[in-house]
Amino acid sequence: MSDLKKKILTTNLGNPVYEDQASITAGESGPTLLQDTHLIEKLAHFDRERIPERVVHAKGTGAHGYFEVTHDVSRFTRAAFLSEIGKRTDLFVRFSTVGGEKGSADSARDPRGFAVKFYTEEGNFDMVGNNTPVFFIRDAIKFPDFIHTQKRHPARHTQNPDMMWDFLSLTPESIHQVTILFSDRGTPKSFRHMDGHSSHTYMWYNQAGEYYWIKWHFKADLGFQTLTREEATELAGKNPDSATKDLYDSIAQGDYPSWTVYVQIMPPEEAKNYKFDPFDITKVWYHADYPLIPVGKMVLNRNPENFFAEVEQAAFSPGNFVPGIAASPDRMLQGRLFSYPDTQRHRLGPNFHQIPINAPKAAKANSYQRDGFMAIDGNGGASPNYYPNSFGGPAPDPQFAPPPVDVAGMVSRHPYVLSDIDFVQAGELYRRVMSDQDRANLVSNICDSLGQAQQRIQLRQTALFYKADPDYGQKVAEGLGLDLAAVKDLAAMSQEERVKATQA
Ligand code: HEM
Numbered sequence: 001m002s003d004l005k006k007k008i009l010t011t012n013l014g015n016p017v018y019e020d021q022a023s024i025t026a027g028e029s030g031p032t033l034l035q036d037t038h039l040i041e042k043l044a045h046f047d048r049e050r051i052p053e054r055v056v057h058a059k060g061t062g063a064h065g066y067f068e069v070t071h072d073v074s075r076f077t078r079a080a081f082l083s084e085i086g087k088r089t090d091l092f093v094r095f096s097t098v099g100g101e102k103g104s105a106d107s108a109r110d111p112r113g114f115a116v117k118f119y120t121e122e123g124n125f126d127m128v129g130n131n132t133p134v135f136f137i138r139d140a141i142k143f144p145d146f147i148h149t150q151k152r153h154p155a156r157h158t159q160n161p162d163m164m165w166d167f168l169s170l171t172p173e174s175i176h177q178v179t180i181l182f183s184d185r186g187t188p189k190s191f192r193h194m195d196g197h198s199s200h201t202y203m204w205y206n207q208a209g210e211y212y213w214i215k216w217h218f219k220a221d222l223g224f225q226t227l228t229r230e231e232a233t234e235l236a237g238k239n240p241d242s243a244t245k246d247l248y249d250s251i252a253q254g255d256y257p258s259w260t261v262y263v264q265i266m267p268p269e270e271a272k273n274y275k276f277d278p279f280d281i282t283k284v285w286y287h288a289d290y291p292l293i294p295v296g297k298m299v300l301n302r303n304p305e306n307f308f309a310e311v312e313q314a315a316f317s318p319g320n321f322v323p324g325i326a327a328s329p330d331r332m333l334q335g336r337l338f339s340y341p342d343t344q345r346h347r348l349g350p351n352f353h354q355i356p357i358n359a360p361k362a363a364k365a366n367s368y369q370r371d372g373f374m375a376i377d378g379n380g381g382a383s384p385n386y387y388p389n390s391f392g393g394p395a396p397d398p399q400f401a402p403p404p405v406d407v408a409g410m411v412s413r414h415p416y417v418l419s420d421i422d423f424v425q426a427g428e429l430y431r432r433v434m435s436d437q438d439r440a441n442l443v444s445n446i447c448d449s450l451g452q453a454q455q456r457i458q459l460r461q462t463a464l465f466y467k468a469d470p471d472y473g474q475k476v477a478e479g480l481g482l483d484l485a486a487v488k489d490l491a492a493m494s495q496e497e498r499v500k501a502t503q504a
Helices: 037-047 140-150 161-169 170-179 229-238 241-253 307-311 332-347 422-433 436-450 456-470 470-480 484-492 493-500
Strands: 060-071 090-096 110-120 123-130 202-205 211-220 260-266 295-302
Touching: 037 060, 037 229, 060 110, 060 241, 060 307, 090 470, 140 161, 140 241, 161 170, 161 436, 161 456, 170 422, 170 456, 229 436, 241 295, 241 332, 422 436, 422 456, 422 470, 436 456, 456 470, 456 493, 470 484
Parallel strands: none
Antiparallel strands: 060 090, 060 295, 090 110, 110 123, 202 211, 211 260, 260 295
8 A cells, every 4th residue: 555545543633643552751661741642632532432321211222224105194294204105214213221221231121212313304303202102101290200210229229129119109100001011012022023102192284284193103024022031131141232233233134124104193173082181191092993004114224333423422302393293282292392402412412413313414404503512514604693684594484383272271280180091001901912921921020020129019019900900910919929808908999098008
């Protein structure tokens, strides 16, 4: 290779480096000199290599791919990327576990994050969902407390069954998600073998200004395959990065995972009289009432070239909408709309949207936001930095306005009142959807975890299983060696009485 073609090591500012194996010292055995700016640059940059991990969903991996429309849904949404059959949009997906740190095991019992960034010609649209169609709580104000119970005990610094089951048993609306999480669906075989759901309800609106409530569902073409507790535990020890490796290897080998994408669509007038609040994320809409309507296909066909640049720095938000898609009144979702860009300003800096993985690709951003740490996109150059202006700066266009939604009511902290309907879907899942083997594994998985909590907490939680389905409660009580009569008594009480009867 000629000298001209040879790649020369440089400093970060491009200055050629003549030696990279020895620091500058005063004599052969003397101390290192401050004038070794190359050494200082290396050490100082290394000292700052870590950024805060995501406060939840810290462990995960991602891949690039595309979405292709297979069915016409243009009468429901004006979103340009959904406008015609055959249309393709580039996307980036990140899958994750929720509670564990960056180094934790991929096969842990946990929901899996399922976050998709569509690079559309109307800017980026993010679908930030999970592999479960429901969630543990239905008000954002409970989220920090819930997550604390999933993380480490403040003194012991270990995960703590007392914390977790205390919170869940004091939060009975979690029963549906708890039943999914402790089934083998809580330990998917890999990221390729699981479905994704928006869980929340969102709004779709069309060109005529008509709107609908919708939920997204991504069905894995490989089918939802799971691990037993024993398999998941063994894998956690043998290969904590099992799902990360599986996704990378399969894409590298040309075995591209894909998902068929559906929506459920509810006309707004039906939302008012549905069997339950359709914005309550602890419940699924029955497929018999709102069948899955096919929309398209998602294929992952390209691995990241650099994990930190593309996966660690990726920033998804359920509030990244395009015209045709908007928020619903779901109060969990409303909290999320704030939380994601807020944490990203902390985790990545105020200009996180300029990082290539987060920047729009098929559209151009034209805002009046300026300055801040790491403004690297030219910062608007000499163009006006205020609006309104008469110098030809970008202006809002009313044609993109979502339809107005009728809302009225008293401003207050309105609690969701717990009712029997909150136990129905967990019971149906146990009785109607699960096989005998599924039920046996569910009960065994629950007993393995709940059995480590204090007995009064075991009783309180088992009463909730009993309320969902008597056989469910009875089997857990038997597995834990609890007094069934006491469980039945607790199940017959109101939640307030139950909490009182099981205080420390
Ligand atoms: C990540 C907050 C509920 C799915 C995160 C992050 C925060 C957060 C702060 C870290 C984001 C980042 O650092 O980039 C919340 C709050 C919730 C909530 C406050 C409730 C009020 C949910 C629900 C779902 C969900 C219900 C699914 C339906 C995700 C996913 C990620 C995530 C998939 C990882 C995104 C990625 O891969 O970068 N959440 N979350 N979250 N959340 Fe939530």
